[in-house]
Amino acid sequence: MSPQPHKQGKSAKKRCEKFCRPAFFCNFAKHIRNAKTQTYALMFATTLLNWFAHNGRDLPWRHTTDPYAIWLSEIILQQTRIQQGHDYWLRFMQRWPRVEDLAAATEDEVLRLWQGLGYYSRARNLHTAAQQIVELGHFPDTLEGIRQLKGVGDYTAAAIGSIAFGLPCAVVDGNVYRVLSRHYGIDIPINTTQGKKIFTLLAQSLLPTDQPAAFNQAMMDFGAIQCTPQSPRCVLCPLQESCDALHTGRIDQLPVKQKTLKVQTRRLAYLYLRHQGQTAIRRRPAGDIWQGLWEPVLLADTMATQLPLPEKTAAQLRSEAILLRQEVKHVLTHRILLADFYFLSTAQRPQLPAEYIWIPEEQLGQYALPRLIENLLAAL
Numbered sequence: 001m002s003p004q005p006h007k008q009g010k011s012a013k014k015r016c017e018k019f020c021r022p023a024f025f026c027n028f029a030k031h032i033r034n035a036k037t038q039t040y041a042l043m044f045a046t047t048l049l050n051w052f053a054h055n056g057r058d059l060p061w062r063h064t065t066d067p068y069a070i071w072l073s074e075i076i077l078q079q080t081r082i083q084q085g086h087d088y089w090l091r092f093m094q095r096w097p098r099v100e101d102l103a104a105a106t107e108d109e110v111l112r113l114w115q116g117l118g119y120y121s122r123a124r125n126l127h128t129a130a131q132q133i134v135e136l137g138h139f140p141d142t143l144e145g146i147r148q149l150k151g152v153g154d155y156t157a158a159a160i161g162s163i164a165f166g167l168p169c170a171v172v173d174g175n176v177y178r179v180l181s182r183h184y185g186i187d188i189p190i191n192t193t194q195g196k197k198i199f200t201l202l203a204q205s206l207l208p209t210d211q212p213a214a215f216n217q218a219m220m221d222f223g224a225i226q227c228t229p230q231s232p233r234c235v236l237c238p239l240q241e242s243c244d245a246l247h248t249g250r251i252d253q254l255p256v257k258q259k260t261l262k263v264q265t266r267r268l269a270y271l272y273l274r275h276q277g278q279t280a281i282r283r284r285p286a287g288d289i290w291q292g293l294w295e296p297v298l299l300a301d302t303m304a305t306q307l308p309l310p311e312k313t314a315a316q317l318r319s320e321a322i323l324l325r326q327e328v329k330h331v332l333t334h335r336i337l338l339a340d341f342y343f344l345s346t347a348q349r350p351q352l353p354a355e356y357i358w359i360p361e362e363q364l365g366q367y368a369l370p371r372l373i374e375n376l377l378a379a380l
């Protein structure tokens with residue numbers, strides 16, 4: 001339940017003067033124009049920037065204003081933690097130092113370098129966006145222009161716009177939701193339209209327009225290092241005096257998330273075929289997970305409308321094969337995959353649909369494979 005500021009009496013009013021909280025719930029738009037609120041916003045920003053100056057992470061893409069390098073880091077970091085993202089970013093920058101180089105690469109090359117990060121549509125979008133930029137002749141330098149790039153949402157556009165071009169737009173990601181919801185004691189679910197709107201307005205109202213890059217990066221780092229999901233470092237926090245969650249004992253209750261859809265389980269069965277040093281793979285079709293990546297022979301899939309193999313062939317191959325791994329678990333957003341992995345070495349090449357190709361086994365590493373398949377292949 002959201003707090004009811006008007007019913008909270010004197011003590012709440014006192015707290016309001018200190019933290020500006022009830023007014024926030026009464027009339028947000030009015031609240032952010034209020035002079036007192038602006039003073040607190042300035043104090044919040046100054047405290048945060050000061051913290052950032054001493055504790056901010058030293059990352060290579062923070063030493064450049066090259067929008068390509070910054071964009072690349074943002075897309076990679078949507079997928080992984082800083083340490084792993086750092087390595088991938090370096091690999092991409094070494095392989096394709098300019099956006100023109102990335103645009104000229106093949107999709108397979110991009111997927112290959114992306115391998116291990118998962119969510120391969122992001123890699124495909126990255127590649128398409130590089131081509132959009134090259135076609136445009138320059139990296140777009142307005143929020144609207146950046147937002148037009150394939151795979152760039154509001155958060156990424158704000159991050160690139162503020163960091164590369166100094167545009168005064170606040171980023172709102174998981175870290176920002178956490179810091180703001182705790183500091184201001186806001187229990188509106190962050191994954192609702194209302195929640196997103198309010199947190200975006202609040203973040204924007206706090207942003208010092210002359211330092212958008214530093215402020216946004218400070219918010220990201222503060223959430224990642226100081227105000228962490230578990231065990232935030234409140235004792236050493238420069239915002240502790242004004243932190244609502246700390247004073248009301250609600251740190252572990254904020255931010256609030258509305259319950260989402262049930263996670264579905266999808267069962268798969270793969271067969272690694274070996275015939276005279278060759279194996280059969282196919283490219284995953286559009287409109288499903290792992291689009292454009294490669295996989296061994298798919299024997300079963302509880303969510304596929306149609307299997308690539310005729311049922312009879314699949315049953316025949318499965319009966320001859322050896323089961324190497326069973327129910328290997330792989331978690332995707334809203335989905336858990338459980339995969340069985342079979343192996344069959346055969347003197348006669350089985351008849352497979354045309355979408356399968358036979359390749360020398362030692363060349364398998366040249367094809368972009370989903371992480372789950374890589375794990376299964378390790379059993380060979």
Ligand code: SF4
Nearest residue numbers: 227232234237240243
């Ligand atoms: S006092 Fe604790 S909960 Fe509040 S902002 Fe600081 S680290 Fe986060």
